[in-house]
Structure formats: structure tokens, C-alpha cells
Amino acid sequence: MAAIPSNIPEKTVERLSEYRRTLLSCYEQGITHVFSHVLAGMHGITAVQVRRDLMLIGFTSDAKKGYDVKELIDFIGNILDSPEPLNIAVIGMGHLGQAITKYFNDKGLKLRITAAFDNDPQKIGREYFGVPVYAADDFEHEVDEMELNLVIIAVPSEAAADYRLPIINAGIKGVLNFTSKPLNFPLGIAVENYDITTLLEKLAYFVKDSEV
Amino acid sequence: MAAIPSNIPEKTVERLSEYRRTLLSCYEQGITHVFSHVLAGMHGITAVQVRRDLMLIGFTSDAKKGYDVKELIDFIGNILDSPEPLNIAVIGMGHLGQAITKYFNDKGLKLRITAAFDNDPQKIGREYFGVPVYAADDFEHEVDEMELNLVIIAVPSEAAADYRLPIINAGIKGVLNFTSKPLNFPLGIAVENYDITTLLEKLAYFVKDSEV
DNA sequence: CATTGTGAAGCCCTTCACAGCT
DNA sequence: AGCTGTGAAGGGCTTCACAATG
Numbered sequence: 001m002a003a004i005p006s007n008i009p010e011k012t013v014e015r016l017s018e019y020r021r022t023l024l025s026c027y028e029q030g031i032t033h034v035f036s037h038v039l040a041g042m043h044g045i046t047a048v049q050v051r052r053d054l055m056l057i058g059f060t061s062d063a064k065k066g067y068d069v070k071e072l073i074d075f076i077g078n079i080l081d082s083p084e085p086l087n088i089a090v091i092g093m094g095h096l097g098q099a100i101t102k103y104f105n106d107k108g109l110k111l112r113i114t115a116a117f118d119n120d121p122q123k124i125g126r127e128y129f130g131v132p133v134y135a136a137d138d139f140e141h142e143v144d145e146m147e148l149n150l151v152i153i154a155v156p157s158e159a160a161a162d163y164r165l166p167i168i169n170a171g172i173k174g175v176l177n178f179t180s181k182p183l184n185f186p187l188g189i190a191v192e193n194y195d196i197t198t199l200l201e202k203l204a205y206f207v208k209d210s211e212v
Numbered sequence: 213m214a215a216i217p218s219n220i221p222e223k224t225v226e227r228l229s230e231y232r233r234t235l236l237s238c239y240e241q242g243i244t245h246v247f248s249h250v251l252a253g254m255h256g257i258t259a260v261q262v263r264r265d266l267m268l269i270g271f272t273s274d275a276k277k278g279y280d281v282k283e284l285i286d287f288i289g290n291i292l293d294s295p296e297p298l299n300i301a302v303i304g305m306g307h308l309g310q311a312i313t314k315y316f317n318d319k320g321l322k323l324r325i326t327a328a329f330d331n332d333p334q335k336i337g338r339e340y341f342g343v344p345v346y347a348a349d350d351f352e353h354e355v356d357e358m359e360l361n362l363v364i365i366a367v368p369s370e371a372a373a374d375y376r377l378p379i380i381n382a383g384i385k386g387v388l389n390f391t392s393k394p395l396n397f398p399l400g401i402a403v404e405n406y407d408i409t410t411l412l413e414k415l416a417y418f419v420k421d422s423e424v
Numbered sequence: 425c426a427t428t429g430t431g432a433a434g435c436c437c438t439t440c441a442c443a444g445c446t
Numbered sequence: 447a448g449c450t451g452t453g454a455a456g457g458g459c460t461t462c463a464c465a466a467t468g
Contacts, residue, residue, distance in 0.1 A: 008417075009458070009459070010414065010418075010458095010459095011459065011460095012459090013413075013414050013417050013418075014414050017409065017410040017413040017414060018392075021392050021407075022394070035426090035428095036427075036428070041396075042394065043394050043396075044394060044395075044396035045460095046460080046461075047427090047428095048462080049461085051427090051428065051429065052429090052460075052461090054428095055428095055429060055430070060428085060429080061427090061428070064426090064427070064467075064468050066428095067428095079417075081416075082416060082419075082420045086416050086419070088412070094311065095307045095308070095310045095311035095314065096307070096308070096315075098307045099306065099308035099311055102307065103308075103408065103409075104409075109409070109413075110416070111409075149416075149419065150415060150416065174415040174416065174418070174419040176411055176412060180230075180233050182230060182234070182254065182255050182256060183256075184255075184256035190415055190418045191256075192411055192414070194411060195230070196315065196316075197229065197321070198226055198230055199388055200300070200323055200362065200388060201225075201229040201321075201323070202222070202225050202226050202404070203388060203402055203404055204292070204293075204322070204386065205220075205225050205291075206222075206225075206386070207294075207298070207361065207362065207386040207402055221436070223436090224437090247448095247449070248449075249449085257438095258439075259449090260438080260439060261437095261439085263449095263450065263451065263452090264438080264439090264451090264452085266450095267450095267451060272450085273449090273450070276445075276446050276448090276449070278450095279450095
């Protein structure tokens with residue numbers, strides 16, 4: 001395996017994930033090569049940005065008919081995907097939790113949702129899209145036996161803080177938090193706070209701005 | 213009304229929205245003043261960052277017992293909120309659409325979801341959390357009569373592109389796109405592409421990184 | 425001559441360091 | 447002594463400009 005550059009900027013990682021999905025869809029349509037400006041156009045960014053990203057990961061087009069779609073997909077996979085699939089738990093099996101679970105368990109990703117937690121007795125013990133639901137109260141307990149790597153917090157904002165310590169104790173390495181309550185974790189646990197209200201308020205601000 | 217600084221950086225706008233929600237919860241608890249380092253701690257950022265943000269919007273603490281919570285809430289409101297509430301439509305009333313709608317129509321925000329679109333005949337004509345569902349096929353048609361400002365795309369990724377032109381024609385000013393298909397709009401329409409897979413893949417990458 | 429790869433410049437955001445205020 | 451407000455430095459990401467390549 002060729003040496004993979006190890007200090008890829010966050011923004012580039014984000015775009016690599018996006019490129020890959022676009023490329024996969026190109027691949028399915030039988031497209032074998034893309035120019036940087038074509039890939040860029042599909043993402044609403046500049047061609048230089050695409051080339052810079054590929055430069056950063058050390059991918060080059062040997063042919064001059066653009067980048068080889070299949071090769072690039074695999075190359076990005078080598079960078080983004082962990083060798084073994086990562087196990088994800090969804091905390092909160094309301095509409096959001098179900099939306100995420102359903103959305104995920106189609107795609108053949110190196111990420112899979114393997115457990116869910118909820119405190120609704122009607123949901124505990126059931127399966128949603130193939131994912132079993134456990135009692136939220138048992139989170140700390142159950143989690144020891146599962147090899148969980150990431151969790152997605154999809155409970156109402158008021159309940160988010162209750163899971164902070166259990167998550168730390170369980171040795172979880174990454175948290176995707178959809179509540180409006182920002183959660184801080186010790187160094188070594190990656191967090192992505194991702195609140196929809198903030199997004200919409202940001203959008204609203206720039207919309208307002210553009211009307212002036 | 214005092215002159216509001218008009219070139220607030222995107223990141224600051226984001227944080228202002230977050231500060232406000234935290235401040236509202238402080239306010240409800242009867243807290244009247246906060247120091248920059250306290251507010252910062254609640255968001256896992258530095259006190260300088262908070263002070264810099266407040267400096268950019270021109271907010272100063274007259275008292276030296278920290279920032280006045282109530283005043284700051286109102287001050288941020290003057291910057292973020294449009295004078296009239298913005299109307300939002302949700303396209304796609306599956307689990308995700310419902311999660312968003314439910315989440316929103318509690319809070320007394322200057323943003324409100326006023327319409328939803330779906331192509332499931334069982335859903336059309338019904339109301340979810342007080343929001344009426346219209347036929348997706350009639351989107352372009354119906355949208356003329358509603359005063360819509362923003363849309364949230366919560367349909368399966370394959371269907372996202374179908375709404376691009378209707379959205380442009382309807383004069384929508386901002387789009388929050390939850391599908392994995394990035395959508396480009398002409399200048400003047402703000403877009404936020406916001407795909408969960410990308411977030412998780414990013415998280416996974418940095419988790420993997422931290423294990424080395 | 426269209427496309428790639430890249431040093432250098434530019435820009436934006438964060439952090440440092442410190443002066444000023446109470 | 448502790449907190450705020452801010453010029454200046456620093457760091458990271460994007461864009462410019464252009465040489466290299468087929």
C-alpha cells in the first residue's frame with residue numbers, strides 16, 4: 001500500500017467524501033474519466049480546488065483524458081475508509097433517528113449502524129431497518145459489550161447532556177450531535193455539533209443580506 | 213435602531229445563533245450576566261473567540277459583571293432575525309421532514325415551516341404538526357401563492373434534482389439540502405448542502421487518525 | 425491549446441499579547 | 447486581580463498565475 005499523506009485538511013476530507021459519491025454515480029453511468037472542471041461543476045466549486053485536493057492526497061492522472069473515475073474512487077477509499085467497518089449507535093429512535101438509520105443501511109459504506117437506544121418501551125426490543133433498539137437507561141451497560149466506535153445523538157436537546165458521561169466511559173471515539181445543546185468532550189473524542197436551527201438561521205441571515 | 217455592522221463573517225453568524233440559544237437557556241434559569249469565558253466554556257471555544265465575535269457585531273458590556281444576558285439576546289436578534297418571519301417549506305415528508313417540522317414548530321423563532329410537499333397520496337392533504345402537506349407534483353404551481361422564502365430538501369437523493377428548477381422559478385432565496393446530491397443554484401440563491409454521510413465519513417477519518 | 429500540478433499570493437479566521445478599565 | 451476590547455501575528459484554506467505535459 002502506497003504511503004498515504006496523513007495531514008489532510010478537514011475541508012479537503014469533507015470534499016473527498018463528496019467527490020466520491022459523485023464519482024460513484026458517474027461510475028454507474030459508465031463514465032470512466034472526468035476533467036477537474038467537470039467534477040468541480042458538479043459541486044459548484046472551482047477546478048483549481050479539485051486539483052488542489054487531489055494534489056494533497058497525491059492522486060495524479062496518468063492519462064490526459066482527465067482523472068480515472070474508478071481509480072479515484074478507490075484512492076479516496078484508501079484514505080477515508082478504515083480497514084474494518086466502524087460501528088455506529090443511534091441514540092434516540094424518533095423521526096430523526098429513524099431517518100438516519102434508514103438512510104444509512106442501504107449504502108455499502110464502511111460505516112454501519114448496529115444499535116439504537118431509546119426510552120420508549122414500545123420501541124425497545126423492536127428492530128428498525130434491521131437495527132435493534134435497546135433501553136436508553138442501559139446505555140452505559142450495553143455499550144460495553146458492543147464494539148461501538150461512533151454515536152449519533154438524535155434525542156431532544158434537553159436529554160443530550162445525559163449521555164455525555166456514558167459516552168466518555170464507553171470509550172466512544174466520535175460523536176455526531178444533532179441537538180442544539182453543544183457538547184464538549186475531552187481531547188481524543190471528535191465531536192461534530194450539527195444543529196439545524198443554526199443552519200437555518202445562518203441561511204436566513206445571508207438571504208436577508210442579499211435583499212439589501 | 214443602532215447601525216448594525218453588515219459584513220459579519222459566516223463563522224461568526226453561526227456562533228451567534230449558537231450563543232443565543234445558550235443565552236436563552238441561561239435567561240430561563242435566571243442568570244442575568246455571563247463572562248466571556250463562561251459562555252465560551254459552554255461552547256467548547258475560547259473566551260477570545262467570544263469577545264471577538266461580540267466585537268464584530270459591536271456589542272459591549274457596560275457593566276463589568278460580564279455581558280448582560282437579556283441585552284445580548286436582543287442584540288443578536290436584531291442582527292440575525294429578519295423583521296418579518298420567514299416562511300419555510302419542507303420538501304419530502306418522510307422521517308427526516310417530520311423530524312425537522314416537529315423540531316421547529318415549538319420554538320418561537322422568526323422562522324416557521326408553513327408548508328410541506330410529498331408525493332405519497334396518503335400524506336397529501338393531511339397535516340403534520342400543524343403543517344399542511346401538498347402534492348409534490350404541484351410544487352411549482354402551489355408555491356406561487358405562498359410567500360415562501362426558504363426550502364428544506366428532505367427527499368431521497370435521487371429526487372433532489374427534480375426540484376432545482378421549480379425552486380429557481382419560485383423565487384426561493386435559500387435552500388437547505390439534506391440529500392447527498394449537491395445542488396448548484398444561480399447567484400442570489402444561498403445553498404447549504406448538508407449531507408449526513410459526509411459528516412460521518414469526516415468523523416470516521418479523524419477518529420481513525422487519532423488512533424495512529 | 426486544453427488540462428494538469430504547484431509555488432506564491434491573498435484572504436479569512438483564530439490566537440496571541442497586551443493595554444485599559446473597574 | 448480579573449475581565450474586556452483590540453492591534454498584530456499566525457495558521458489554514460482558496461485563488462492566482464503560470465510552467466509543464468501530452
